Amino acid sequence: MGTTELLITLDRDGSVPLQQQVCDQFIALVRSGRLRPGDAVPASRELARQLGVSRTVVLRSYELLRANGILTARRGSGTKVAGIEGREPNAAAQPAPQAPLAPQPPRPTDAGHTLWQPWEPPPMPRKGGALDFRHGTPALAAFPVARWRQSLAEAYGRADDASLGYGLAEGSPALRTEIATLVRQSRALDASPERIVVTNGATQAMDILVRALVGPGDVVVIEDPSHTVLRQIFGAAQATVVPVPVDEEGLRVMDINARVRAAGHDPARVRLAYVTPSHQFPTGCVMSQSRRRALVEWAHAHGATVLEDDYHNEYAFSGERLPALAADGHREVVVYVGSFSKTLFPALRIGYAILPQHLVRPFLGIKWITDRLTPTVEQEALAHFISSGAYARHISKMTRLYRERRRRLLEALYEHFGAGVRISGEAAGLHVLVTLPGLRGQDENEIVRRAAGLGVRIYPASGYYVQDPPSEPAFLMGYAALSTARITEGTALLAAAVREPSGALPA
Missing domain, CATH: 3.40.640.10 (Type I PLP-dependent aspartate aminotransferase-like (Major domain))
Incomplete structure (x- = not known):
């Protein structure tokens, strides 16, 4: 068969995640014989366009289907149906399985496997250094280099x-x-x-x-x-x-x-x-x-x-x-x-x-x-x-510094987004998880791109989920390596990037 259209219908108001719905309906199409071993399936961008969903949903669905042996992907030949046990030609579609699919582990030799491709942030046009909310980076400028020497x-x-x-x-x-x-x-x-x-x-x-x-x-x-x-x-x-x-x-x-x-x-x-x-x-x-x-x-x-x-x-x-x-x-x-x-x-x-x-x-x-x-x-x-x-003194100093930077980030987020933001993970660590429930349905990567255009780098959270990624845009925001002034500036620019399409902040 060609790769122009697949008979997949999504229930956007249901409790089953979109990526699981895509997986379930692929399995039903194979079991019914509508998809047969060797059939090519649409490219992820094309299927995302057909279904009206983000490409991330399709990529994750394909990843799970490949992991369970339903699809196969080879460099140069695209993604095709590998087949499924129990397929009955011309039979009616079987009920979709309720248990979630569990991905098999990626291998270093799995060419093109999404888990082996690092997330590439968009280019930063800003001169003089980006406002980078990278998580996991401590305040290296505050490290006591002379004492370490x-x-x-x-x-x-x-x-x-x-x-x-x-x-x-x-x-x-x-x-x-x-x-x-x-x-x-x-x-x-x-x-x-x-x-x-x-x-x-x-x-x-x-x-x-x-x-x-x-x-x-x-x-x-x-x-x-x-x-x-x-x-x-x-x-x-x-x-x-x-x-x-x-x-x-x-x-x-x-x-x-x-x-x-x-x-x-x-x-x-x-x-x-x-x-x-x-x-x-x-x-x-x-x-x-x-x-x-x-x-x-x-x-x-x-x-x-x-x-x-x-x-x-x-x-x-x-x-x-x-x-x-x-x-x-x-x-x-x-x-x-x-x-x-x-x-x-x-x-x-x-x-x-x-x-x-x-x-x-x-x-x-x-x-x-x-x-x-x-x-x-x-x-x-x-x-x-x-x-x-020296170690105890450094930890004490850093705890005070990080507490101050954490407080500034939380204040700035609430100042700009109000009830349109949900924050978790603020009790410990060097980053928080920021969710924007007022932007349900918007593409995380588009927000990342707009933020990068204003000189702010943020990191989408959806890539860390195997099952059930957030339905609202969510981002990891590290604050340890940024001064309070840069946190203030960066959060304001992020808010500007979020409201760019409509010119107004989310409710």
Whole structure:
């Protein structure tokens, strides 16, 4: 058949997300024989035009259909129907399945796979530097470089054959001792240095953990939404990556088993469950005590390991801080991963994993094979930086600075958008999730483009969702690296970009 029209009808007022409706109707068309193996399907732009939806909806639908073996895409030959089990030629369309489709992991060799294509921001015509609300970037200009140089000089001054040669795979004893003190004081996590392994950033810790625990046919549970890098890391293990939704209390633990079964797997095959309980990425919600208990109980019952990513572990601005999930009695099923990328600077590339005792040796074995060690002198310098009190003073200073910048961003957003804005994640971390419910139906990418035209860079949130992306435009806005004056200017320009089509602010 040609690729001009598909008989797809969308219920825009229904509860089923548009991308799921597209998937369900594709499956029905294949089962009924209206679409047959080898048939070409419309390009994503063309189908988006036919259906009157954003291209993102179609791209995600195609991604899910490819992941479930219904469509196939090859460079140079477009996207075609691969077929589906149980198709009956000339039969009536079967009822659409109610269970959500779970994407299979992308591979580095999957040419054109959307999860391997980084989001490309539009060009910035502004001269003199963009007003960039990039998330995850700390206030690097405020880092005490002179004090860090002193710690480096101290480390080199005390350097010997051990620190200049091949060090321990587990990391500097001095640094592991300091990390143990830090997490005990700030996260109520009592861990001996013997359970701490220093890594090249938090990403390496997660990669090693996947290699140690996950094999072909296993399942990794991730939060939905979550960072696309995680899908890449976990997908490289040839596991099935199953997204489980997040609400205001964090990961919906009660949905894990159903989602895993809907993906065609036994919950007993779940080896790893990834969570960001202290500041969920990207929504910013904090996992409730009841969900934390439920997750640990679920992990115990299923023989799974929980990976706790505490990427914003030092910065909380309101309310009482909850202990780490790995604290106390949970240590045997929870791996705690942290880093110094947000608290100091990303180029330092020092992270760490706090492991259950039974995982220490396998983790170290893989680290030794892959890179042998994390640079030793920088570890000694960091240990000195912490023990001298410089780290605590820097965190205190940054907490005050970030609180001020966070307050200015929230004030500016409410000044310009009023009831037309919804903000989440403001209790901790270095970014907030900004949703514009008054703009339902508008294309996020069009708002991003208009903002870029005025010299403001913002980041759409929809790309972090596997299932059920927001129906209203939503953006991650980082504030840590911008002065209050630039936050004020940038928010005003964003408001101008939003009202550009109609000349008025949203209600």
